[in-house]
Amino acid sequence: MKHSHGERPSETVGSDLISPEDAPSVYPLAEFRRPWKLATFALGLGLLFAGSYLTPAPDWDVPISIIMATITYLTAPWSMRVLLERRWRLWLLMLFATWFAVDGCYALYWGIRDPAVLDGMRAGNWPASLALYGMCGVVWLYRGTLAELWAELVRLRARHKG
Numbered sequence: 001m002k003h004s005h006g007e008r009p010s011e012t013v014g015s016d017l018i019s020p021e022d023a024p025s026v027y028p029l030a031e032f033r034r035p036w037k038l039a040t041f042a043l044g045l046g047l048l049f050a051g052s053y054l055t056p057a058p059d060w061d062v063p064i065s066i067i068m069a070t071i072t073y074l075t076a077p078w079s080m081r082v083l084l085e086r087r088w089r090l091w092l093l094m095l096f097a098t099w100f101a102v103d104g105c106y107a108l109y110w111g112i113r114d115p116a117v118l119d120g121m122r123a124g125n126w127p128a129s130l131a132l133y134g135m136c137g138v139v140w141l142y143r144g145t146l147a148e149l150w151a152e153l154v155r156l157r158a159r160h161k162g
Contacts, residue, residue: 027078059121071101080137102129
């Protein structure tokens with residue numbers, strides 16, 4: 001099922017099972033290879049690395065930065081698309097992906113590495129991680145090149161001017 005940038009897919013009546021082409025149509029795999037998305041991912045990862053060295057938080061290290069950033073890169077734009085397109089059949093999967101990126105992988109990592117850190121830091125980590133997850137989902141939501149995004153923004157501005 002192919003959808004254009006702003007088009008909302010029609011809801012289908014019938015099976016509640018996810019068809020094989022349903023999930024990728026929400027966020028096609030080719031989107032992960034866009035240079036601008038990879039560059040912003042690398043920039044964000046660099047900021048997380050810097051933060052892990054410059055911030056005295058015991059739960060902020062390079063491995064968890066890589067784990068959480070990668071899961072966010074792979075799930076946040078998809079989750080945002082599920083929300084915006086109101087793909088109700090994917091709602092539970094979207095909630096699980098969001099939870100796992102924001103808290104589940106963190107709890108798993110720190111539960112194995114140092115449970116005391118998990119107990120002391122988990123309550124403060126998930127709100128910040130959820131906010132970052134949402135922001136990343138918005139940044140990486142657009143399906144297209146930077147040139148296409150710019151052209152759409154110019155068209156929208158021209159349409160609203162006159």
